[in-house]
Every structure is written in structure tokens, then in C-alpha cells.
Amino acid sequence: MVFEKDLNLDATELRLGLPGTSEESGKQASTTLRIGNKRALPDMNEDSSVAASKQCDQETAPPTKAQVVGWPPIRSYRKNSLQTKKTEAETSGMYVKVSMDGAPYLRKVDLKNYKGYPEVLKALEDMFKFKVGKYSEREGYNGSEFLPTYEDKDGDWMLVGDVPWEMFVNSCKRLRIMKGTEARGLGCVV
Amino acid sequence: MQKKMAFSLPDEVLEHVFSFIQSDKDRNAVSMVCKPWYEIERWCRRKIFIGNCYAVSPRIVIRRFPEVRSIELKGKPHFADFNLVPDGWGGYVLPWIAEMAGAYPWLEEIRLKRMVVTDECLELIAKSFKNFKVLVLFSCEGFSTDGLAAIAASCTNLRELDLRESDVDDLGGHWLSHFPETYTSLVSLNISCLGSDEVSLSALERLVGRCTNLRTLRLNRAVPLDKIANILGRAPQLVDFGTGTYGADLQLEVFSNLAGAFSSCKELRSLSGFWDVVPAYLPAIYPAFSRLTSLNLSYATIQSPDLIKLLRHCPSLQRLLVLDYIEDSGLEALASSCKDLEELRVFPSDPFGVEPNVSLTEQGLVSVCLACPKLQSVLYFCRRMSNMALVTIAQNRPNLTRFRLCIIEPRTADYLTLEPLDVGFGAIVEHCKDLRRLSLSGLLTDRVFEYIGRYAKKLEMLSVAFAGESDLGLHHVLSGCESLRKLEIRDCPFGDKALLANAAKLETMRSLWMSSCSVSFGACKLLGQKMPRLNVEVIDESGPPDSRPDSCPVDKLYIYRSVAGPRFDMPPFVCTMDEDSALPVS
Numbered sequence: 001m002v003f004e005k006d007l008n009l010d011a012t013e014l015r016l017g018l019p020g021t022s023e024e025s026g027k028q029a030s031t032t033l034r035i036g037n038k039r040a041l042p043d044m045n046e047d048s049s050v051a052a053s054k055q056c057d058q059e060t061a062p063p064t065k066a067q068v069v070g071w072p073p074i075r076s077y078r079k080n081s082l083q084t085k086k087t088e089a090e091t092s093g094m095y096v097k098v099s100m101d102g103a104p105y106l107r108k109v110d111l112k113n114y115k116g117y118p119e120v121l122k123a124l125e126d127m128f129k130f131k132v133g134k135y136s137e138r139e140g141y142n143g144s145e146f147l148p149t150y151e152d153k154d155g156d157w158m159l160v161g162d163v164p165w166e167m168f169v170n171s172c173k174r175l176r177i178m179k180g181t182e183a184r185g186l187g188c189v190v
Numbered sequence: 191m192q193k194k195m196a197f198s199l200p201d202e203v204l205e206h207v208f209s210f211i212q213s214d215k216d217r218n219a220v221s222m223v224c225k226p227w228y229e230i231e232r233w234c235r236r237k238i239f240i241g242n243c244y245a246v247s248p249r250i251v252i253r254r255f256p257e258v259r260s261i262e263l264k265g266k267p268h269f270a271d272f273n274l275v276p277d278g279w280g281g282y283v284l285p286w287i288a289e290m291a292g293a294y295p296w297l298e299e300i301r302l303k304r305m306v307v308t309d310e311c312l313e314l315i316a317k318s319f320k321n322f323k324v325l326v327l328f329s330c331e332g333f334s335t336d337g338l339a340a341i342a343a344s345c346t347n348l349r350e351l352d353l354r355e356s357d358v359d360d361l362g363g364h365w366l367s368h369f370p371e372t373y374t375s376l377v378s379l380n381i382s383c384l385g386s387d388e389v390s391l392s393a394l395e396r397l398v399g400r401c402t403n404l405r406t407l408r409l410n411r412a413v414p415l416d417k418i419a420n421i422l423g424r425a426p427q428l429v430d431f432g433t434g435t436y437g438a439d440l441q442l443e444v445f446s447n448l449a450g451a452f453s454s455c456k457e458l459r460s461l462s463g464f465w466d467v468v469p470a471y472l473p474a475i476y477p478a479f480s481r482l483t484s485l486n487l488s489y490a491t492i493q494s495p496d497l498i499k500l501l502r503h504c505p506s507l508q509r510l511l512v513l514d515y516i517e518d519s520g521l522e523a524l525a526s527s528c529k530d531l532e533e534l535r536v537f538p539s540d541p542f543g544v545e546p547n548v549s550l551t552e553q554g555l556v557s558v559c560l561a562c563p564k565l566q567s568v569l570y571f572c573r574r575m576s577n578m579a580l581v582t583i584a585q586n587r588p589n590l591t592r593f594r595l596c597i598i599e600p601r602t603a604d605y606l607t608l609e610p611l612d613v614g615f616g617a618i619v620e621h622c623k624d625l626r627r628l629s630l631s632g633l634l635t636d637r638v639f640e641y642i643g644r645y646a647k648k649l650e651m652l653s654v655a656f657a658g659e660s661d662l663g664l665h666h667v668l669s670g671c672e673s674l675r676k677l678e679i680r681d682c683p684f685g686d687k688a689l690l691a692n693a694a695k696l697e698t699m700r701s702l703w704m705s706s707c708s709v710s711f712g713a714c715k716l717l718g719q720k721m722p723r724l725n726v727e728v729i730d731e732s733g734p735p736d737s738r739p740d741s742c743p744v745d746k747l748y749i750y751r752s753v754a755g756p757r758f759d760m761p762p763f764v765c766t767m768d769e770d771s772a773l774p775v776s
Contacts (some may be wrong), residue, residue: 068600069274070272070274070680071272072541072571072596073272073596073629074537074538075272075355076273077355078489082541106278106306106332107277107278
């Protein structure tokens with residue numbers, strides 16, 4: 001088969017460069033999650049060009065000196081071991097795993113991406129396609145069978161929202177979205 | 191004339207003969223000779239390798255091979271290692287374990303790579319296989335040390351537990367205590383990936399002490415330097431040892447204990463670990479270095495002068511993994527000290543820095559390639575390259591079988607001539623006739639693919655990034671590389687034409703990955719419709735692809751051959767292009 005060389009496909013070439021990121025390597029895993037977030041929170045002020053580059057009738061954003069996802073091709077554990085030991089706040093506040101009862105997969109979130117509970121809860125809702133109930137200090141989450149919980153540094157399971165945000169970010173080790181009856185023990189009013 | 195029947199030999203004799211045939215390829219060939227041989231072979235096949243867990247279903251495997259003792263499965267595409275495959279994509283091993291629990295009660299070995307393994311899976315393994323011996327979880331995720339506790343508690347015949355490079359939810363070292371006091375059969379333990387700062391050292395020491403057949407022990411970073419002597423003291427028969435942290439304030443007693451422990455391990459051939467190295471402690475290992483064949487210093491921030499001193503003690507080295515702190519000078523020392531070197535991997539210490547932080551260039555690689563006659567396998571990260579260097583390497587090392595070069599800045603030209611590196615890589619594929627694996631980088635036009643298609647006849651795996659100019663590039667590879675099994679491409683201007691023209695080729699390969707290229711949604715649908723034995727999966731996290739025009743390029747594309755049909759465990763952001771409909775299955 002004969003091929004023309006003049007196909008000029010550069011114009012449609014997609015790139016996944018994120019302009020403006022100056023974070024360290026560990027954040028690379030978050031870029032794929034961010035793309036999902038962007039749809040739900042279109043008013044977030046950064047990286048709107050990432051969403052734009054997904055629409056093929058717009059110009060793709062050329063990658064800058066910022067990091068390209070997955071390049072250079074180095075495994076995460078290798079990247080992490082190159083970094084010097086971080087401060088307590090940095091290590092405990094970064095990536096946490098999120099599981100949901102009944103879902104056969106785990107996700108990860110970077111708590112540093114969020115400024116408060118409403119943001120992170122919205123992100124979780126989008127990620128796992130569920131809705132939390134309305135939160136009140138006295139009664140916990142009202143009106144949903146899903147309950148966002150987290151494991152803190154002491155190994156205790158707590159309700160998301162009970163402690164001040166900063167304290168939560170610094171002590172959360174992982175998140176678990178409980179479902180149904182198991183949630184009762186943590187003060188969920190269903 | 192009387193026809194001699196192939197099955198005139200009794201079944202037991204044939205089975206005995208077949209038992210000497212281990213390789214899958216040969217076994218498959220045997221099973222194709224005639225129906226009786228197919229039958230006998232399938233009843234006596236004990237070991238199965240499945241390179242893509244979605245290429246076949248557990249049921250099909252079990253139906254054909256009822257007496258399997260050992261299974262190896264691979265899940266996610268290779269680019270998952272670099273975060274290009276979103277979380278939740280798939281690769282779940284639970285359905286396999288669940289079916290095998292009933293069908294293979296005598297299963298002994300499970301080896302998994304890039305799969306999602308949950309604690310539930312591990313508990314099921316512990317419960318279902320009474321003679322379970324080997325568990326290797328290579329780059330897996332989804333499980334915690336609770337699952338490991340279940341394995342430890344129940345698998346009394348366990349020989350090998352290898353968690354290499356897996357992402358384990360490490361809830362502390364207590365799981366080790368679940369190995370009963372009567373348990374002594376451990377031969378190989380690799381927990382180097384465990385992340386917590388807690389390790390039950392006493393449980394570890396007791397375990398090591400009573401398992402007198404232990405040959406491989408790779409510790410995690412949490413194990414401090416001053417505990418190594420104690421551990422090694424209990425296992426002087428070790429062949430392969432991985433330290434934890436190899437740094438501490440220098441103390442004479444600790445040093446001499448360490449030196450004593452290492453010198454009494456006469457069988458030691460492989461060392462790894464070396465996190466947080468304090469170079470003053472390295473001489474403690476010098477006596478053991480002379481016998482070493484494999485050394486992994488890729489976590490060790492040791493500077494070139496110390497590395498040079500160290501390498502002088504390792505004349506028998508066959509395999510070296512190291513950071514680019516070694517610099518060109520260290521690689522020259524390696525070249526003169528280690529004539530038996532077969533494999534070299536040099537990783538970047540500062541991959542995201544714009545300016546080079548070390549004096550490592552193409553010269554280091556050239557000096558090793560010139561001086562080490564047995565060198566076969568190379569993985570090299572650097573910041574500049576020239577066609578001249580690549581041609582020199584190709585001409586002097588035609589015995590290379592794996593060549594992976596990563597020039598850190600995408601599309602970097604030959605630094606001497608400013609030309610593309612087509613000619614250099616062309617020389618590699620032309621001279622290295624047994625090349626099985628190749629990773630490209632730097633500035634590359636369609637020409638390099640022309641060379642690859644023409645010369646790389648034994649090439650099985652090709653990785654391409656930020657290269658090429660048109661579909662012609664992809665066409666050269668798909669039409670020319672006869673042995674190609676895995677092709678992974680990112681950020682290249684390859685589109686529909688080459689893919690559709692070479693659709694049939696895709697059925698002869700294990701898989702094709704293309705991300706940030708120019709393949710349109712319409713072409714994916716067409717491919718899915720025309721090729722029922724291919725699963726054409728479109729990955730797009732920004733929304734369902736059919737909400738955009740057919741001409742729109744897809745974000746990520748993963749195509750693989752399968753006899754199991756489309757999978758049903760896909761997350762919302764993955765769609766299979768189905769043969770039945772214009773509508774994708776998702």
C-alpha cells in the first residue's frame with residue numbers, strides 16, 4: 001500500500017502536558033485524577049487548558065517546561081525513594097487511598113488539592129458515583145446510606161468532618177466510604 | 191501400505207516424554223500434532239503463562255488444562271508503570287482465584303504482574319490451596335499486610351513470598367508473626383516494597399533463624415543498619431540479600447559486626463537495598479563483593495569516587511543497577527573492572543531537573559559497550575546522545591538483546607550534528623540481529639521506523655515516545671517487524687491509516703497501546719467491528735467518546751487479542767468497541 005507522506009497530523013496531535021505545574025514528581029499520579037475533577041468543578045482556576053485540550057475543535061496547549069505525565073518513564077516508587085525524607089505534615093497530608101464498600105477498585109486522592117470538606121466530598125462523590133447525606137455535628141450524615149470515614153494516625157476510624165480541616169489533612173491515612181449497616185457505629189443517621 | 195498411528199505408544203510413555211518439555215511454545219507445538227497428543231498434553235500440562243489476563247477466561251483455561259499446578263498472569267499494560275493507565279482500569283485477579291479455588295485444589299504457584307490483588311484474594315488463596323508454595327506479586331496493588339497475615343498463617347508449605355515493587359498497604363510488621371513457630375520451609379522472602387516504619391524485627395529474626403533453607407531475603411527500608419549483622423548471622427547460607435537502610439552514624443562496633451557477618455556469608459551472590467547509604471559503611475561488604483554477580487545500587491546516593499572504589503572489588507559482576515551518580519568516570523571504571531558484565535541499568539537521580547546534575551553522558555555507555563564483551567541488556571537514562579555513539583555501540587555490541595535508551599528531554603537531537611537519531615538507532619537494529627526489546631527516545635523521524643521494519647526481525651517489544659512524523663512510521667513497524675508482540679506508543683503523530691491497513695497484524699500480537707496519538711474514534715469503532723477477535727478499548731477520562739464526533743482523536747487506546755470477548759469489569763472511562771453495534775459497549 002502506498003502512503004502519502006504529507007498527512008500533516010501535527011495539528012491533531014494530542015499532548016498531555018500540564019502547563020504551570022511546579023510540583024514534585026509524586027504529584028504526577030494526580031494529573032489523571034485531576035482531569036476527572038475538572039468536569040465537575042469547572043470553576044477551578046488552574047489548568048483549564050487541560051480540559052480544553054480534550055475538545056478536538058480547539059488548539060492543543062503546547063507543553064511547557066512543566067512535567068509531562070509519565071515522562072521520563074520512571075516508576076513511582078523509584079521517584080519517591082529519590083526524595084529526601086519529608087516533614088511530618090507533608091507525608092501525612094499527601095496521597096491517601098480511597099476505598100468504597102462494594103467497589104472492586106481503589107482510588108487515590110491528594111488531600112493537598114482541596115481546601116475543605118465540601119471540595120473533597122464532592123470529589124469523592126464524583127469518583128465513586130454516590131451522594132453523601134447532609135452533615136451535622138450532632139447527627140453525622142443524614143439521608144444517605146453512604147458514609148465517608150477515614151483512618152487516622154492512631155489507627156482509629158473516624159467520621160469525615162468531625163475535626164477541623166487542617167487536623168484532618170495531617171492525620172488522615174486513608175479514606176473508606178462505608179455503606180449501609182456498618183456505618184451505624186460511627187453515628188450515621190440513615 | 192500400513193499407516194503407523196502416532197498414538198501406538200501407550201499414554202504413560204507419551205506423558206513421560208512430554209514431561210521433559212517445559213517451554214510453552216514446545217508444549218503448544220506438541221498439542222497440535224494430533225488429537226490424541228492434544229488430549230494427553232492437556233492433561234499433563236502443569237504450568238501456564240498468560241501474558242494478558244483478558245486474552246482468555248479462567249473457564250476456558252480450566253476446561254482445557256485441568257491439572258495445573260503453576261500459573262502466571264499479567265494484567266495492566268506496561269505504561270501503567272508510569273501512571274498512564276488510570277486507577278480502576280482493571281486487572282483484577284479475584285475472578286481467577288475464585289475459579290481456580292474450585293478447579294485446582296492442588297495449585298502450588300501463583301505469579302502475578304501488574305494486577306489488582308485484594309486481601310480477599312489472599313485469604314482465598316490461603317484457604318483454598320493446601321499445598322501452596324509460591325506467591326510472587328510483581329508490581330501489584332490493592333492488598334494490605336492483613337492479607338499477607340492470612341497467607342503466613344495458613345500456607346504451611348510456602349517456599350516463596352515475593353512482593354517486588356508492589357504497592358502494599360502496610361499496616362505494620364505484625365503479619366510476620368502469623369508464620370507459626372513450626373513453619374520452616376521459607377526459601378525466598380522479598381518484602382523490600384513495604385513502606386511502614388514498623389517492622390517486627392524479633393519476628394523476622396526468629397523466622398530467618400528457623401528457616402534454614404532460606405536463600406533469598408530482601409528487607410525493606412525500615413530495617414536499620416545495626417540489625418543486619420544479627421539477621422545475616424542467622425542466615426549465613428543466603429545467596430541473595432537486600433539490606434534495609436544502609437546508613438547510620440559510624441560506630442566501630444557496628445562496622446566490625448557487619449563486616450564479620452558479610453564475610454561469613456560465603457554463598458552471597460546478589461546484593462540490593464542500600465537506602466540512605468553512608469559510604470563509610472560500604473567497606474564492610476568488600477570481602478563479599480568479590481563473589482558478587484548482581485548488585486542493585488539504584489537507591490543508593492553514592493557518588494562516583496566511592497562507586498569506583500567499590501567496583502574495583504567486584505570483578506565477577508554480571509548485573510549492575512545504579513544511579514547516574516556513577517558518571518562517565520565511574521562507568522569507565524566499571525568497563526575496566528567488570529568484564530563479565532551482561533546487564534547495566536543507569537537511572538536518573540534528578541529526572542525532573544532541567545540542567546544535568548551529574549557528568550553522565552553518552553560516553554559512559556559507549557565505554558561500557560566497548561569493553562564488556564558479554565553485555566546484552568541496557569537501560570540508560572541520559573541527557574544527550576549522538577548518532578556516532580549509537581553506531582559505535584551497535585558495531586561493537588551486536589550481541590545486545592535489550593536496548594532501552596531514555597534521553598530525558600523529549601525530541602532531543604544528536605548533540606553533535608543536530609540531526610535526528612534515526613541513523614544511530616538504525617545501526618542498533620541492523621547490527622544487533624537478536625534484539626528482542628527496544629525503547630526509543632530523542633528526535634526521530636519516520637526513517638527510524640523504516641530501519642526498524644527492515645532490520646528488527648526478532649524484535650518482540652517496542653516502546654516509542656514523542657517520535658515519528660506520519661502514519662508511515664507506524665506502518666513500517668507493523669508491516670515489517672515479524673516477531674512483534676507488544677507495541678506501546680505515546681505522543682506520536684500516528685493515526686488511522688496505518689492502524690486500519692495493518693489490522694490483521696494486531697491479531698498476531700499480544701497488545702498495542704497508543705496514547706496521545708491521532709487515532710480517531712471512528713477508526714476505533716471500525717476496527718472493533720471488523721476484528722471480532724480483538725478487544726479495542728478506548729480510555730477517556732474526560733467523558734464518553736461518543737459525545738464527540740467520530741473524527742475526534744481518542745485519548746488512549748488499548749488493543750489486544752482475546753478469545754474471551756469483551757470484558758465486563760471496565761470502569762466508566764473505558765469503552766470496548768463492539769462488533770455488533772455502532773454503539774460502544776461500556
